[in-house]
Amino acid sequence: MKKLVALLAVVASISATAAELQIKGGYDFKRDYISNDIAFDLKGGWTAGLEYLFDNQGEFEWGLGAEYKFGQSKGKVEGKYDGGESRGIMTQVPIYATGKVNLFTSDTGKDRLYLIGRVGYSINDASGDIKDAGGKYDDGLYLAGGVGTEVGPFAIEALYERTQTPFTVAGVKTNDYTETYGARIGYRIGNTVNDRSPKVVVQQVTVEKPVEKIVYVDRVVTTPSTTVIDLNCRAAQKMCIINGFKVDGKVPNEAEQRDLRTIANILNSAVVDGGTINVVGHTDSTGSAAYNQKLSVERAQNVARLLREYGLKNTVKFGTITGKGLTQPMATNNTVEGRYQNRRVELFFDKVDFTKANVKFIN
Numbered sequence: 001m002k003k004l005v006a007l008l009a010v011v012a013s014i015s016a017t018a019a020e021l022q023i024k025g026g027y028d029f030k031r032d033y034i035s036n037d038i039a040f041d042l043k044g045g046w047t048a049g050l051e052y053l054f055d056n057q058g059e060f061e062w063g064l065g066a067e068y069k070f071g072q073s074k075g076k077v078e079g080k081y082d083g084g085e086s087r088g089i090m091t092q093v094p095i096y097a098t099g100k101v102n103l104f105t106s107d108t109g110k111d112r113l114y115l116i117g118r119v120g121y122s123i124n125d126a127s128g129d130i131k132d133a134g135g136k137y138d139d140g141l142y143l144a145g146g147v148g149t150e151v152g153p154f155a156i157e158a159l160y161e162r163t164q165t166p167f168t169v170a171g172v173k174t175n176d177y178t179e180t181y182g183a184r185i186g187y188r189i190g191n192t193v194n195d196r197s198p199k200v201v202v203q204q205v206t207v208e209k210p211v212e213k214i215v216y217v218d219r220v221v222t223t224p225s226t227t228v229i230d231l232n233c234r235a236a237q238k239m240c241i242i243n244g245f246k247v248d249g250k251v252p253n254e255a256e257q258r259d260l261r262t263i264a265n266i267l268n269s270a271v272v273d274g275g276t277i278n279v280v281g282h283t284d285s286t287g288s289a290a291y292n293q294k295l296s297v298e299r300a301q302n303v304a305r306l307l308r309e310y311g312l313k314n315t316v317k318f319g320t321i322t323g324k325g326l327t328q329p330m331a332t333n334n335t336v337e338g339r340y341q342n343r344r345v346e347l348f349f350d351k352v353d354f355t356k357a358n359v360k361f362i363n
Helices: 002-012 128-132 254-270 289-309 336-342
Strands: 020-034 039-042 045-055 060-069 077-081 085-105 111-126 140-151 154-164 167-169 172-174 177-190 220-222 227-229 239-242 271-281 317-323 345-352 359-361
Touching: 020 060, 020 154, 045 085, 045 177, 085 128, 085 140, 085 154, 111 128, 111 154, 140 177, 239 254, 254 271, 254 289, 254 345, 271 289, 289 317, 289 345
Parallel strands: 227 359, 271 317
Antiparallel strands: 020 039, 020 045, 020 177, 045 060, 060 085, 077 085, 085 111, 111 140, 140 154, 154 177, 167 172, 220 227, 239 345, 271 345
Protein backbone atom coordinates (compact mmCIF):
# COMPACT_ATOMS: atom_id res chain seq x y z
CA MET A 1 0.00 0.00 0.00
CA LYS A 2 2.91 2.36 0.71
CA LYS A 3 4.13 1.81 -2.85
CA LEU A 4 0.69 2.77 -4.17
CA VAL A 5 0.64 5.99 -2.12
CA ALA A 6 4.12 6.94 -3.37
CA LEU A 7 3.11 6.17 -6.94
CA LEU A 8 -0.03 8.32 -6.77
CA ALA A 9 1.99 11.18 -5.29
CA VAL A 10 4.38 11.07 -8.25
CA VAL A 11 1.54 11.04 -10.76
CA ALA A 12 -0.30 13.88 -9.00
CA SER A 13 2.84 16.03 -9.02
CA ILE A 14 3.01 16.03 -12.82
CA SER A 15 2.55 19.54 -14.27
CA ALA A 16 -0.99 20.84 -14.18
CA THR A 17 -0.61 21.92 -17.80
CA ALA A 18 -1.42 18.39 -18.99
CA ALA A 19 -2.75 17.99 -22.50
CA GLU A 20 -5.11 15.37 -21.07
CA LEU A 21 -5.54 13.58 -17.74
CA GLN A 22 -7.64 10.42 -17.48
CA ILE A 23 -9.04 9.03 -14.23
CA LYS A 24 -9.54 5.37 -15.09
CA GLY A 25 -11.49 2.52 -13.57
CA GLY A 26 -12.25 -0.93 -14.85
CA TYR A 27 -12.76 -4.62 -14.30
CA ASP A 28 -10.71 -7.69 -15.26
CA PHE A 29 -13.22 -10.32 -16.32
CA LYS A 30 -10.59 -13.03 -16.59
CA ARG A 31 -7.27 -13.38 -14.79
CA ASP A 32 -5.00 -16.38 -15.46
CA TYR A 33 -1.87 -17.42 -13.56
CA ILE A 34 0.69 -19.49 -15.49
CA SER A 35 3.68 -21.16 -13.84
CA ASN A 36 6.20 -23.82 -14.84
CA ASP A 37 4.17 -26.59 -13.31
CA ILE A 38 0.69 -25.17 -12.77
CA ALA A 39 -1.90 -22.91 -14.37
CA PHE A 40 -5.12 -21.76 -12.77
CA ASP A 41 -7.79 -19.09 -12.99
CA LEU A 42 -7.77 -16.08 -10.71
CA LYS A 43 -10.94 -14.37 -9.67
CA GLY A 44 -11.81 -11.25 -11.63
CA GLY A 45 -11.34 -7.90 -9.95
CA TRP A 46 -11.59 -4.15 -10.14
CA THR A 47 -8.84 -1.76 -11.20
CA ALA A 48 -8.16 1.95 -10.66
CA GLY A 49 -5.55 4.18 -12.27
CA LEU A 50 -4.43 7.45 -13.82
CA GLU A 51 -3.08 8.30 -17.27
CA TYR A 52 -1.41 11.53 -18.36
CA LEU A 53 -1.20 12.15 -22.11
CA PHE A 54 1.54 14.63 -22.97
CA ASP A 55 0.41 14.93 -26.59
CA ASN A 56 -3.19 13.98 -27.35
CA GLN A 57 -3.37 15.61 -30.79
CA GLY A 58 -2.97 13.98 -34.20
CA GLU A 59 -2.86 10.37 -35.28
CA PHE A 60 -0.49 9.24 -32.52
CA GLU A 61 -0.78 10.14 -28.83
CA TRP A 62 1.48 9.17 -25.95
CA GLY A 63 1.80 9.49 -22.20
CA LEU A 64 2.39 7.76 -18.84
CA GLY A 65 0.10 5.81 -16.56
CA ALA A 66 -0.24 3.64 -13.48
CA GLU A 67 -2.86 1.19 -12.26
CA TYR A 68 -3.72 -0.74 -9.13
CA LYS A 69 -5.39 -4.15 -9.36
CA PHE A 70 -7.87 -4.92 -6.58
CA GLY A 71 -9.03 -8.37 -5.55
CA GLN A 72 -12.46 -9.17 -4.26
CA SER A 73 -11.49 -8.52 -0.65
CA LYS A 74 -8.81 -6.54 1.17
CA GLY A 75 -7.14 -5.47 -2.07
CA LYS A 76 -6.00 -9.02 -2.90
CA VAL A 77 -6.11 -10.89 -6.16
CA GLU A 78 -7.74 -14.20 -5.21
CA GLY A 79 -6.77 -17.53 -6.74
CA LYS A 80 -8.57 -20.87 -6.80
CA TYR A 81 -6.34 -23.90 -6.55
CA ASP A 82 -5.73 -26.97 -4.40
CA GLY A 83 -9.15 -28.38 -4.98
CA GLY A 84 -10.92 -25.07 -5.43
CA GLU A 85 -9.91 -23.45 -2.15
CA SER A 86 -9.67 -19.64 -2.42
CA ARG A 87 -6.39 -18.14 -1.20
CA GLY A 88 -4.65 -14.80 -1.47
CA ILE A 89 -2.02 -14.64 -4.21
CA MET A 90 -0.53 -11.20 -4.92
CA THR A 91 -0.99 -7.49 -5.49
CA GLN A 92 0.09 -5.85 -8.75
CA VAL A 93 0.76 -2.17 -9.61
CA PRO A 94 1.79 -1.65 -13.28
CA ILE A 95 3.59 1.61 -14.15
CA TYR A 96 3.78 2.13 -17.91
CA ALA A 97 4.19 4.29 -20.98
CA THR A 98 1.14 4.29 -23.22
CA GLY A 99 0.56 5.08 -26.89
CA LYS A 100 -2.57 5.49 -29.03
CA VAL A 101 -2.92 5.12 -32.79
CA ASN A 102 -6.12 6.87 -33.89
CA LEU A 103 -7.77 5.04 -36.78
CA PHE A 104 -10.84 7.26 -37.06
CA THR A 105 -11.50 10.74 -35.61
CA SER A 106 -14.90 12.44 -35.95
CA ASP A 107 -15.47 16.00 -37.15
CA THR A 108 -16.06 17.00 -33.52
CA GLY A 109 -12.56 15.86 -32.54
CA LYS A 110 -13.48 12.56 -30.83
CA ASP A 111 -11.31 9.49 -31.52
CA ARG A 112 -14.03 7.02 -32.48
CA LEU A 113 -11.68 4.07 -32.97
CA TYR A 114 -8.10 3.69 -31.79
CA LEU A 115 -5.51 1.07 -30.90
CA ILE A 116 -3.72 1.28 -27.56
CA GLY A 117 -0.46 -0.17 -26.32
CA ARG A 118 1.27 -0.19 -22.95
CA VAL A 119 4.79 -1.16 -21.94
CA GLY A 120 6.24 -0.79 -18.48
CA TYR A 121 7.08 -2.40 -15.16
CA SER A 122 4.80 -4.08 -12.64
CA ILE A 123 5.40 -3.85 -8.88
CA ASN A 124 4.44 -7.29 -7.57
CA ASP A 125 4.00 -8.32 -3.92
CA ALA A 126 2.96 -11.64 -2.43
CA SER A 127 -0.10 -11.59 -0.19
CA GLY A 128 -2.25 -13.87 1.92
CA ASP A 129 -1.22 -17.51 2.20
CA ILE A 130 1.57 -17.14 -0.35
CA LYS A 131 3.25 -14.49 1.77
CA ASP A 132 2.67 -16.47 4.97
CA ALA A 133 4.38 -19.49 3.38
CA GLY A 134 7.51 -17.44 2.64
CA GLY A 135 6.77 -16.96 -1.04
CA LYS A 136 8.05 -13.87 -2.85
CA TYR A 137 7.14 -12.25 -6.16
CA ASP A 138 9.72 -10.14 -8.01
CA ASP A 139 8.74 -7.16 -10.12
CA GLY A 140 8.52 -7.81 -13.85
CA LEU A 141 7.87 -6.58 -17.39
CA TYR A 142 4.34 -5.40 -18.13
CA LEU A 143 2.79 -5.38 -21.64
CA ALA A 144 -0.75 -4.59 -22.76
CA GLY A 145 -2.74 -3.88 -25.90
CA GLY A 146 -6.30 -3.27 -26.98
CA VAL A 147 -8.84 -1.07 -28.73
CA GLY A 148 -10.90 1.90 -27.58
CA THR A 149 -13.35 4.65 -28.41
CA GLU A 150 -14.30 8.08 -27.03
CA VAL A 151 -17.88 8.96 -26.10
CA GLY A 152 -18.39 12.43 -24.69
CA PRO A 153 -15.83 12.99 -21.91
CA PHE A 154 -15.24 9.23 -21.51
CA ALA A 155 -12.74 6.80 -23.07
CA ILE A 156 -13.92 3.17 -23.22
CA GLU A 157 -11.29 0.46 -23.83
CA ALA A 158 -10.99 -3.33 -24.10
CA LEU A 159 -7.59 -4.51 -22.87
CA TYR A 160 -5.34 -7.59 -22.82
CA GLU A 161 -2.43 -7.59 -20.34
CA ARG A 162 0.54 -9.87 -19.69
CA THR A 163 2.73 -9.38 -16.62
CA GLN A 164 5.90 -11.22 -15.59
CA THR A 165 5.67 -12.40 -11.94
CA PRO A 166 8.89 -14.32 -11.09
CA PHE A 167 8.11 -16.42 -7.98
CA THR A 168 10.52 -17.72 -5.33
CA VAL A 169 9.70 -20.11 -2.47
CA ALA A 170 12.05 -22.34 -0.45
CA GLY A 171 14.95 -21.23 -2.64
CA VAL A 172 13.27 -22.39 -5.85
CA LYS A 173 12.48 -19.75 -8.48
CA THR A 174 10.00 -20.05 -11.35
CA ASN A 175 9.35 -17.62 -14.20
CA ASP A 176 5.61 -17.18 -13.69
CA TYR A 177 3.33 -14.67 -15.39
CA THR A 178 -0.29 -13.52 -15.38
CA GLU A 179 -2.68 -12.77 -18.24
CA THR A 180 -5.81 -10.64 -17.92
CA TYR A 181 -8.72 -9.65 -20.15
CA GLY A 182 -10.77 -6.64 -19.09
CA ALA A 183 -12.38 -3.28 -19.80
CA ARG A 184 -11.48 0.27 -18.75
CA ILE A 185 -13.46 3.53 -18.59
CA GLY A 186 -11.54 6.79 -18.29
CA TYR A 187 -12.93 10.22 -17.43
CA ARG A 188 -11.01 12.74 -19.56
CA ILE A 189 -9.91 16.12 -18.20
CA GLY A 190 -8.10 18.85 -20.15
CA ASN A 191 -7.71 19.24 -23.90
CA THR A 192 -10.15 16.51 -24.95
CA VAL A 193 -10.73 17.60 -28.57
CA ASN A 194 -8.35 16.11 -31.12
CA ASP A 195 -7.78 18.97 -33.56
CA ARG A 196 -6.28 17.30 -36.65
CA SER A 197 -5.56 20.65 -38.28
CA PRO A 198 -1.92 21.86 -38.26
CA LYS A 199 -0.94 22.98 -34.80
CA VAL A 200 -0.59 26.69 -34.20
CA VAL A 201 2.76 27.72 -32.81
CA VAL A 202 2.23 30.77 -30.66
CA GLN A 203 5.08 33.22 -31.08
CA GLN A 204 5.67 36.08 -28.69
CA VAL A 205 7.43 39.05 -30.22
CA THR A 206 9.01 41.66 -27.97
CA VAL A 207 9.95 44.87 -29.74
CA GLU A 208 10.96 48.32 -28.72
CA LYS A 209 9.35 51.44 -30.14
CA PRO A 210 11.81 53.29 -32.38
CA VAL A 211 12.98 56.64 -31.10
CA GLU A 212 14.01 57.78 -34.54
CA LYS A 213 13.39 56.93 -38.15
CA ILE A 214 15.29 53.75 -39.07
CA VAL A 215 16.91 53.51 -42.51
CA TYR A 216 18.34 50.14 -43.63
CA VAL A 217 21.27 50.73 -45.97
CA ASP A 218 20.99 47.33 -47.67
CA ARG A 219 17.38 48.07 -48.69
CA VAL A 220 17.51 51.81 -49.43
CA VAL A 221 18.97 53.82 -52.32
CA THR A 222 18.79 57.59 -51.98
CA THR A 223 18.66 60.45 -54.47
CA PRO A 224 18.89 64.16 -53.60
CA SER A 225 15.10 64.47 -53.21
CA THR A 226 13.46 61.04 -53.14
CA THR A 227 14.07 57.77 -51.28
CA VAL A 228 13.60 54.66 -53.43
CA ILE A 229 12.58 51.74 -51.22
CA ASP A 230 12.50 48.05 -52.12
CA LEU A 231 9.27 46.94 -50.43
CA ASN A 232 6.47 44.73 -51.67
CA CYS A 233 4.22 47.77 -52.08
CA ARG A 234 2.24 49.17 -55.00
CA ALA A 235 1.89 52.91 -54.82
CA ALA A 236 -0.71 53.07 -57.59
CA GLN A 237 -2.99 50.64 -55.79
CA LYS A 238 -2.03 52.12 -52.40
CA MET A 239 -1.32 48.75 -50.84
CA CYS A 240 1.55 46.69 -49.40
CA ILE A 241 1.95 42.93 -48.98
CA ILE A 242 3.63 41.30 -45.98
CA ASN A 243 4.90 37.71 -46.45
CA GLY A 244 7.31 35.69 -44.34
CA PHE A 245 4.77 33.56 -42.43
CA LYS A 246 5.43 29.91 -41.55
CA VAL A 247 2.75 27.38 -42.50
CA ASP A 248 0.93 27.91 -39.21
CA GLY A 249 2.73 31.08 -38.11
CA LYS A 250 0.89 34.09 -36.75
CA VAL A 251 3.67 36.67 -37.09
CA PRO A 252 6.03 37.36 -40.02
CA ASN A 253 9.77 36.70 -39.94
CA GLU A 254 12.37 39.28 -38.89
CA ALA A 255 12.97 40.60 -42.41
CA GLU A 256 9.28 41.32 -42.92
CA GLN A 257 9.08 42.90 -39.46
CA ARG A 258 11.80 45.33 -40.55
CA ASP A 259 9.62 46.20 -43.53
CA LEU A 260 6.76 46.88 -41.12
CA ARG A 261 8.97 49.33 -39.22
CA THR A 262 9.73 51.17 -42.46
CA ILE A 263 6.05 51.18 -43.50
CA ALA A 264 5.04 52.61 -40.10
CA ASN A 265 7.53 55.46 -40.49
CA ILE A 266 6.36 56.23 -44.04
CA LEU A 267 2.68 56.23 -43.09
CA ASN A 268 3.30 58.68 -40.26
CA SER A 269 4.34 61.19 -42.95
CA ALA A 270 2.11 60.10 -45.82
CA VAL A 271 -1.35 59.71 -44.30
CA VAL A 272 -3.70 62.61 -44.92
CA ASP A 273 -6.18 63.63 -42.23
CA GLY A 274 -8.80 60.90 -41.91
CA GLY A 275 -6.56 58.32 -43.55
CA THR A 276 -7.15 54.65 -42.66
CA ILE A 277 -5.54 51.24 -43.13
CA ASN A 278 -7.54 48.10 -43.95
CA VAL A 279 -5.72 44.89 -42.99
CA VAL A 280 -6.59 41.55 -44.65
CA GLY A 281 -4.96 38.21 -43.72
CA HIS A 282 -4.59 35.19 -46.02
CA THR A 283 -3.32 31.58 -45.79
CA ASP A 284 -2.28 28.81 -48.12
CA SER A 285 -4.39 25.65 -48.54
CA THR A 286 -2.68 23.65 -45.79
CA GLY A 287 -5.24 22.57 -43.17
CA SER A 288 -9.00 22.90 -42.96
CA ALA A 289 -10.99 25.92 -44.14
CA ALA A 290 -12.18 26.70 -40.59
CA TYR A 291 -8.65 26.57 -39.19
CA ASN A 292 -7.28 28.79 -41.97
CA GLN A 293 -10.06 31.37 -41.56
CA LYS A 294 -9.17 31.77 -37.89
CA LEU A 295 -5.43 31.86 -38.66
CA SER A 296 -5.84 34.54 -41.34
CA VAL A 297 -7.64 36.83 -38.89
CA GLU A 298 -4.92 36.30 -36.27
CA ARG A 299 -2.25 37.20 -38.83
CA ALA A 300 -4.06 40.44 -39.70
CA GLN A 301 -4.48 41.31 -36.01
CA ASN A 302 -0.78 40.69 -35.27
CA VAL A 303 0.41 42.83 -38.20
CA ALA A 304 -1.82 45.69 -37.02
CA ARG A 305 -0.44 45.29 -33.51
CA LEU A 306 3.16 45.31 -34.75
CA LEU A 307 2.58 48.50 -36.76
CA ARG A 308 1.49 50.24 -33.55
CA GLU A 309 4.45 48.82 -31.63
CA TYR A 310 6.81 50.03 -34.35
CA GLY A 311 5.61 53.62 -33.92
CA LEU A 312 2.52 54.05 -36.12
CA LYS A 313 0.78 57.14 -34.75
CA ASN A 314 -2.65 56.86 -33.20
CA THR A 315 -3.89 59.48 -35.67
CA VAL A 316 -3.58 56.79 -38.35
CA LYS A 317 -6.69 54.65 -37.87
CA PHE A 318 -7.40 51.04 -38.80
CA GLY A 319 -10.54 50.64 -40.86
CA THR A 320 -11.17 46.89 -40.93
CA ILE A 321 -9.03 43.98 -39.75
CA THR A 322 -10.28 40.82 -41.41
CA GLY A 323 -9.18 37.45 -42.78
CA LYS A 324 -10.00 35.63 -46.01
CA GLY A 325 -8.54 32.24 -45.07
CA LEU A 326 -7.55 30.18 -48.11
CA THR A 327 -10.22 31.63 -50.43
CA GLN A 328 -8.13 34.25 -52.28
CA PRO A 329 -4.74 32.75 -53.31
CA MET A 330 -2.44 34.97 -55.36
CA ALA A 331 -0.34 32.01 -56.57
CA THR A 332 -0.65 28.24 -56.94
CA ASN A 333 -0.81 26.14 -53.80
CA ASN A 334 0.90 23.24 -55.60
CA THR A 335 4.44 24.56 -55.01
CA VAL A 336 6.41 25.65 -51.96
CA GLU A 337 7.00 29.11 -53.45
CA GLY A 338 3.33 29.54 -54.33
CA ARG A 339 2.19 28.59 -50.83
CA TYR A 340 4.73 31.04 -49.38
CA GLN A 341 3.27 33.87 -51.46
CA ASN A 342 -0.28 32.94 -50.41
CA ARG A 343 0.63 33.16 -46.70
CA ARG A 344 0.39 36.94 -46.50
CA VAL A 345 -1.22 40.02 -45.01
CA GLU A 346 -2.34 42.84 -47.30
CA LEU A 347 -2.42 46.48 -46.21
CA PHE A 348 -4.80 48.75 -48.10
CA PHE A 349 -4.42 52.53 -47.58
CA ASP A 350 -7.09 55.22 -47.88
CA LYS A 351 -6.18 58.92 -48.02
CA VAL A 352 -2.45 58.26 -48.21
CA ASP A 353 -0.10 60.46 -50.28
CA PHE A 354 3.30 58.81 -50.56
CA THR A 355 4.77 61.91 -52.23
CA LYS A 356 4.45 63.68 -48.88
CA ALA A 357 6.93 61.16 -47.42
CA ASN A 358 9.32 61.65 -50.39
CA VAL A 359 9.43 57.91 -51.15
CA LYS A 360 9.11 55.84 -54.28
CA PHE A 361 8.57 52.07 -54.28
CA ILE A 362 10.56 49.80 -56.59
CA ASN A 363 7.76 47.20 -56.77
